[in-house]
Amino acid sequence: MVYSEVVRLLVRATNWVGDAVMSLPALAALRRRFPGAHIAILARPWVAGLYRHETFADEIIAYQPGRLWRGWKDRRTAAAALAEMQFDCAVLLQNAFDAALVTWLAHVPRRIGYARDGRGPLLTDAFRPPPKGSIPSHQSYYYLELIRLAGWLDQMPAEPLIRLEGAPRARQAGQERFHGEGTGKVIGVSPGAAYGTAKRWWPERFAAAASRLAGETGASVALFGSPTERELCEAVAGQIRRNGLDVHNFAGRTSLEEYIERAAACFAYLTNDSGAMHIASALGVPTVAVFGATNHVATGPTGPLARVIRRDVDCSPCLLRHCPLDHRCMTAVSPDMVADAALHLLQLR
Numbered sequence: 004m005v006y007s008e009v010v011r012l013l014v015r016a017t018n019w020v021g022d023a024v025m026s027l028p029a030l031a032a033l034r035r036r037f038p039g040a041h042i043a044i045l046a047r048p049w050v051a052g053l054y055r056h057e058t059f060a061d062e063i064i065a066y067q068p069g070r071l072w073r074g075w076k077d078r079r080t081a082a083a084a085l086a087e088m089q090f091d092c093a094v095l096l097q098n099a100f101d102a103a104l105v106t107w108l109a110h111v112p113r114r115i116g117y118a119r120d121g122r123g124p125l126l127t128d129a130f131r132p133p134p135k136g137s138i139p140s141h142q143s144y145y146y147l148e149l150i151r152l153a154g155w156l157d158q159m160p161a162e163p164l165i166r167l168e169g170a171p172r173a174r175q176a177g178q179e180r181f182h183g184e185g186t187g188k189v190i191g192v193s194p195g196a197a198y199g200t201a202k203r204w205w206p207e208r209f210a211a212a213a214s215r216l217a218g219e220t221g222a223s224v225a226l227f228g229s230p231t232e233r234e235l236c237e238a239v240a241g242q243i244r245r246n247g248l249d250v251h252n253f254a255g256r257t258s259l260e261e262y263i264e265r266a267a268a269c270f271a272y273l274t275n276d277s278g279a280m281h282i283a284s285a286l287g288v289p290t291v292a293v294f295g296a297t298n299h300v301a302t303g304p305t306g307p308l309a310r311v312i313r314r315d316v317d318c319s320p321c322l323l324r325h326c327p328l329d330h331r332c333m334t335a336v337s338p339d340m341v342a343d344a345a346l347h348l349l350q351l352r
Contacts, residue, residue: 009037013090013111015102016046016054019197020259020278021302022142023050024285026096027057027165029146033094034059036155043088045105052259053282056169068101082108094153095126096146115153128153139163140300163305167285170267174286177268180261186251188222190345191269191288193279194239195232195254199324202275204293204333206235210242211338212273216345223249225269227262227279230255270352271345276302284309289348291341295319295332308352310344312336 014030017023023046033042043062044054054060064085068077078101086109093106095116103122106114116122118129130152138144141163150156167173181189194209196202213224224243226236236254243250257265263282266272272283272290276297284290284304292304294313298320303311313319314335318328326332 009040009091011088011090011092012037012040012042013085013088013093013106014042014044015093015095015097015106015116016044016050017097018047018050018099020050020053021281023053024165024167024278024281025141025143025302026146027167027285028143028160028163029096029150030054030057030059031168032147032150032156036150043090045085049259052263053167055260056172058168066105078105079108081105085109085111094149096149100125115149117149140298141305142302143305165281165285165305166287167263167282169263170286173264173267177264177266180265181268184251186223186225186249188220189265189269190217190220190222190224191227191266191272191274191279191283192224192239193227193272193274193277193283195228195235195279196275196277197229198277198297200326202277202296204275204295204336206239207242208336208338208341209273210239210246212341212345213239214243214246214248215338215342216271216273217243217248218246219342219346220270220349222270223251225265226250226252226254227257227266228254271349273341273345280304289345289352291344291348293333293336293341295330295336296323296326308348310348312340312344 041061044060045064045066048065051063051065068074082105090111092113093111095102098119100120100122103125107125114126115128116126117132123129133148138148143163192213194206217224226240228236233254236252240250240252266283267286272288274280274292276294280292289308290304291310294311299311316332319332
């Protein structure tokens with residue numbers, strides 16, 4: 004297939020919010036290469052909202068197969084629906100066998116992806132994953148490299164920079180939400196992390212850093228998280244209230260699209276390494292992220308308004324879900340370190 008003949012392009016999105024954000028530059032590169040193509044994003048329902056207002060996405064197709072026999076039936080149904088849409092090409096940003104299987108069953112003529120999870124025979128363009136050190140370390144380059152290998156990207160960006168194009172619209176919508184609730188300047192805080200407790204800074208330190216920042220800037224605090232993190236966020240909120248500051252707990256009470264709007268309207272954001280961190284940073288919000296167990300070079304926030312706070316210890320980054328020792332990487336980070344970084348970023352804005 005000649006590249007210029009791609010008219011209908013299907014992209015299988017990654018399954019997790021952080022990875023989905025880090026793949027945004029690759030999706031933007033596809034739009035630049037095929038400005039007139041119809042680009043559809045096949046995504047899990049919990050990440051679909053990320054793409055709703057991005058110019059590279061003409062269509063979003065929710066995809067969530069069930070388990071066992073029901074899952075096989077769901078895959079056949081999804082493949083039949085995709086076949087009717089007559090896509091010229093599929094780009095599989097997600098690494099699983101399932102992504103290749105569904106597009107193969109849908110008879111998409113060209114199926115591009117990394118040869119991982121035993122799916123190489125189902126791909127027409129199966130590329131070896133980039134060896135360590137062959138591309139820049141940030142995860143966003145992993146997705147960009149796939150586009151380059153397909154022949155659709157001439158040059159890699161010199162520095163990682165991830166931005167949501169819909170940020171201005173989201174910011175306006177978020178400000179209207181906050182103002183309608185009688186809230187003015189807002190500091191966003193996400194004290195959770197889905198991957199595991201090893202990525203979580205201490206709740207009481209989030210409360211102390213947010214309290215200092217709110218007290219010095221005259222802001223209120225908004226806590227964000229998943230339904231399972233509501234209790235964690237409420238613990239942080241309780242400590243902030245005891246400091247005499249205005250705080251609201253939105254954990255488990257927003258869709259992804261509403262969260263994006265509210266996060267965009269925050270004037271600063273404090274967070275762990277999480278999907279919330281990636282979104283806040285991609286929205287251009289001054290973002291301070293506490294790192295310990297994970298690799299800040301590979302998965303850190305990008306851009307001049309993002310700062311990573313961490314301390315080198317002998318066991319970090321361990322990439323473990325739960326710390327088997329004393330969580331020394333997080334203990335070494337103080338509330339003042341985080342608050343000072345946020346105040347500095349606010350001077351740059």
